[in-house]
Amino acid sequence: MRTVIITGAGAGIGRETAKLFASHGDRVILADIDTAAAEDVAIEIVASGGTAIARTLDVSKEEQWEQFGAWVRTEFGAPDVLINNAGIMDLGGFLEMSAAQWQRTIDVDLMSVVYGSRTFAQQMIDAGVHGHIVNISSAAAFLPTKLEPAYGVAKAAVLMATQSLRVELARHEIGVTAIAPGVIRTELLAHGNRAGLADEELAVWTAKAGAAQELAYAGPDKVARVIHRAVRHNWAIVPVNPEAWAIYYLFRLSPGLVRWGLGIASFERAEAILRRFTPLINRVASSRSAQEEHSR
């Protein structure tokens, strides 16, 4: 039985990935800062016949990774697959975000990948496990926008760290993959903050942005399937959605063209679009909940 570690497994992409690996017979370790959420997923997996263990982990803290790593090694030995999925997305312009907000994004989105990869790659090498490490980057790594520059910086750095690790671990026969999902129906925005807003405004904004993300056509299960395939085939960089593929190639073809296009995007426009689509968002949300009622 393989041991698969997934961070941020309490929701979204992490949850679906955990369920998918568990359904293929792997033992999944669900790490999340939200212990209750991870436990719920573990209960769900166990109820459907899988093996899952939930564990609290703040991925931005190196000492927590060390303790977590030691626990995994004693309990199960070196893991076969590590999926560094946990991440946050705070919105806000380059100048709007404070130094502390920048640092938080870097700590959670970038340093977590460094700490996790270091901890478990070493275990895999020591135990001679030909394992796999998957880091969730983002299509934002190819989109230098005004909406979330800190997130983009962290994810671009994750992409480079992942490729460097891939180069280095190839001779140990450990695969390393970067995934760039695109817009996925998760709670990423609902859990994030937007810089430069007062608290009440912020609550309204995150609720709206979170509701808009609910409209995304691709579910987290799609990313989970791509992660599973990437581990099997040892792919290097894997965009998931069509827009992620498009922007990946377009940014390589002409960064200048992408920058020009993104010059049009702004918070004012994002808000105008959100306002216009609020009726649609509400309609979809209500029809979705009606469907769920119906299916019950």
Next chain:
Amino acid sequence: MRLVVVTGAGSGIGRATAQRFAKQGSTVVVSDINVETGTQTVELISTSGGTAVFRRLDVADVADWEAFAAWVCDELGVPDVVVNNAGILIGGGFLEQTGADWRRMIAINLMSPLVGSRLFAQRMVDAGTRGHIVNICSVGAFLPTGISPSYVTAKAGAWFGTQALRVELAPHHIGVSAICPGLIRTNLATNGSRGGVADAESASWAAKLGSGHRFVGRSPNRVAFAVTQAVRFDLATVPVGLEAWLGWYLSRLSPGALRSMTRLLRMDLADHGVELVGRIFGRNLDASADTTALSAGTPTTGAQARGSK
């Protein structure tokens, strides 16, 4: 008269850039963590008829950055050009470098140019200055490697942040450029360190690599020229040197082909290379390495490594 701020201006690219701007008639704020080399740069500029002032800056310290930006704007006005040049090199594999090595690298090579950009860009916007921000990245921003993964990771982040800032500041008529030099003759390696080994060994490693790095590569003046050209023509990304142009285009054409090339550069081979470089270039190195090794224990020398690129 233009006001230009250059970080890490105590040596290498920073010093050359400060001198070039001074020669063109700008007033230059020379900043470095190393007071000695920073004041030397000011003296060099003054003796050749330019205007420069020194102020110490530890770019890893956000509070120091804020004090520095406030001081520059209060004493001399909002700068027209800011060159974020200060950076460090830490060699060693992904797993060899400790969490502390990684944090230091990210703080100095990734966060510090972005922190500096943020502070000065805000003041440029407020004052309506149509200025320019130049971040010295590296061709490393496009080269995944096993020999200094933290360096390339930090530079990739810094390069991307520079692109995002360019998009955001364009409506304010503030230009933002990323310079990506290839191999340049500087003290970057001399002031660097090797992760995963004892302090003394790291110092000797850096001294050996540095002995060669001082002679191999292009002159920092080439980069200084690229900086002034980038400001003049508002260029987005400027690779310096053939290897930098190759890295920039190859990383876009085929990241896979690039990775299969950089895969050949392994840390154990790099260590042999460093030994060899030390033997060729560092004849009197054993003596100097010993003193470096001894003084590496003192906090001042350890911190000096930060400021200069």
